[in-house]
Amino acid sequence: MKNIGVLPSIGMILMAILSFANFSGIEIAGLAVIIGIIFFFIIKRREKQSSHESGLDLRNVRQNLKYKGIWLWIILPVVVNLVSIGIALVFLPDYLVHVVARTEAFLSWDLLLLLVFQLAFFALGEEIAWRAFFQNQLGKAMPILPALLLSSLLFALGHAVLGDASIVVYDLFFVFINSLLFGIVFYKTGNAWISAISHFLANFSSVVFFLWVY
Numbered sequence: 001m002k003n004i005g006v007l008p009s010i011g012m013i014l015m016a017i018l019s020f021a022n023f024s025g026i027e028i029a030g031l032a033v034i035i036g037i038i039f040f041f042i043i044k045r046r047e048k049q050s051s052h053e054s055g056l057d058l059r060n061v062r063q064n065l066k067y068k069g070i071w072l073w074i075i076l077p078v079v080v081n082l083v084s085i086g087i088a089l090v091f092l093p094d095y096l097v098h099v100v101a102r103t104e105a106f107l108s109w110d111l112l113l114l115l116v117f118q119l120a121f122f123a124l125g126e127e128i129a130w131r132a133f134f135q136n137q138l139g140k141a142m143p144i145l146p147a148l149l150l151s152s153l154l155f156a157l158g159h160a161v162l163g164d165a166s167i168v169v170y171d172l173f174f175v176f177i178n179s180l181l182f183g184i185v186f187y188k189t190g191n192a193w194i195s196a197i198s199h200f201l202a203n204f205s206s207v208v209f210f211l212w213v214y
Contacts, residue, residue, distance in 0.1 A: 007046070008137040011039030015134060019158040029158035036129025043133070055132035057191045064189040073185045074194070077178040077202035084174040085209060098167045099210065119207065123199035124192070130155050130179070131186040131195050144187055152179035178202055 018032035088095035138147040156176035186195040
């Protein structure tokens with residue numbers, strides 16, 4: 001295992017701290033994504049990484065999508081979202097209200113094309129920050145399993161919205177599971193573009209459901 005350099009460590013520490021910010025009532029956890037993206041490109045330039053080495057390889061997307069079994073991993077987060085919504089409809093209907101509160105900025109049919117671009121933009125940004133930067137750097141210092149678990153835990157915490165404890169835990173649990181799946185997609189392909197496709201499909205399927213319901 002390699003050591004994480006000082007500069008990546010600073011970025012990762014800042015991201016970790018910001019992930020807890022929402023629990024203080026100050027909703028600035030999203031800044032962790034901006035920090036991650038900034039440090040990703042600084043390190044890419046500083047270390048003169050190729051697109052393949054950095055984990056953001058647009059040219060190999062088509063080849064990555066041909067990997068055996070990769071589409072199963074890409075689609076699994078969509079299935080997880082449907083399961084979480086289905087369980088909530090029966091046992092925890094207030095969860096749906098909670099998720100709407102967390103994603104209400106996206107819930108509008110008026111500008112559907114803009115909605116698609118927004119979801120794609122945010123999915124790619126989060127994947128660059130949390131997979132191509134954070135998970136990639138963490139994987140230099142520890143085996144992939146703890147790297148996946150830690151990065152996914154922090155990613156989930158950054159999506160916290162204060163409310164009923166049981167609903168918040170339920171919500172974050174499924175965000176955590178999806179983050180693990182995005183991380184596995186990235187680990188298998190080494191390409192944040194592919195994990196971003198999985199991330200986008202998961203978010204888009206959920207938003208479309210809530211648009212129909214609300």
